[in-house]
Amino acid sequence: MSILEVHDVSIRYMTGDFKEIGIKEYVMRKLTRNYHVVEFWADRHISFNLEKGEMLGIVGTNGAGKSTLLKVISGIMEPTKGWVKREGNIAALLELGSGFDGDLTVRENTYLRGAMLGYTRKFMDETYEQIINFAELKEFEDRPFKQLSSGMKSRLAFSIASLVRPDILILDEVLSVGDGAFRMKSEAKMREIITGGATTILVSHSIEQVREMCSKVLWLHKGNQVDFGDDVQGICDKYQAMLDGKLKLDANGKIRA
Numbered sequence: 001m002s003i004l005e006v007h008d009v010s011i012r013y014m015t016g017d018f019k020e021i022g023i024k025e026y027v028m029r030k031l032t033r034n035y036h037v038v039e040f041w042a043d044r045h046i047s048f049n050l051e052k053g054e055m056l057g058i059v060g061t062n063g064a065g066k067s068t069l070l071k072v073i074s075g076i077m078e079p080t081k082g083w084v085k086r087e088g089n090i091a092a093l094l095e096l097g098s099g100f101d102g103d104l105t106v107r108e109n110t111y112l113r114g115a116m117l118g119y120t121r122k123f124m125d126e127t128y129e130q131i132i133n134f135a136e137l138k139e140f141e142d143r144p145f146k147q148l149s150s151g152m153k154s155r156l157a158f159s160i161a162s163l164v165r166p167d168i169l170i171l172d173e174v175l176s177v178g179d180g181a182f183r184m185k186s187e188a189k190m191r192e193i194i195t196g197g198a199t200t201i202l203v204s205h206s207i208e209q210v211r212e213m214c215s216k217v218l219w220l221h222k223g224n225q226v227d228f229g230d231d232v233q234g235i236c237d238k239y240q241a242m243l244d245g246k247l248k249l250d251a252n253g254k255i256r257a
Contacts, residue, residue: 002049009082042068057210060220088167102146135159224253
């Protein structure tokens with residue numbers, strides 16, 4: 001039985017509707033026949049399924065629809081068409097640097113972020129040192145958060161979020177935070193969670209990372225599903241060939257003969 005099923009999911013954004021311009025302006029434009037709605041489909045007809053313990057790598061160039069799809073899978077957005085079925089609890093590590101208060105200290109933000117994720121004060125007291133040491137921010141814990149570099153902020157967010165033990169874990173470029181040494185440590189932490197049985201989705205611009213860590217690959221291009229399956233090396237080879245200009249795709253994401 002699949003722990004995650006994505007069936008024919010399409011996601012549409014609309015620009016120019018009355019929610020953006022206000023009711024008064026909407027009425028005026030309707031009366032003058034100067035009202036236009038522009039539709040943009042971020043993803044079209046995406047379908048795949050994952051079993052417990054599998055790791056899916058999602059690849060695609062900027063604008064492929066990867067992050068939008070993750071928001072639908074995690075439940076942040078509803079699909080315009082199609083449906084998503086999830087089993088168990090889900091944790092999404094998206095936009096790691098957001099949700100902090102720049103005027104609070106690193107220590108205070110750690111407890112704040114933990115509360116936002118549903119952790120109890122007792123749990124945070126017990127794990128605070130583990131969090132701050134993993135993020136390598138012991139010397140900065142009483143500094144205002146706004147004084148940290150973007151890499152430091154992401155390291156703290158990753159350290160807090162990686163305490164969870166979800167059934168489905170979604171990672172959007174989070175294994176690229178920090179320097180090389182921290183990236184290795186974050187990858188090891190994710191492997192620990194994955195080997196614990198979590199089904200994982202990883203969006204990464206590193207093809208080698210996908211080749212090494214994932215058991216399935218989903219390739220998106222301009223909102224279209226180009227390929228999906230467990231032939232990780234084969235799909236990654238084709239994706240690399242497209243990046244190198246050796247393989248062409250048509251407007252619907254189909255590989256040209």
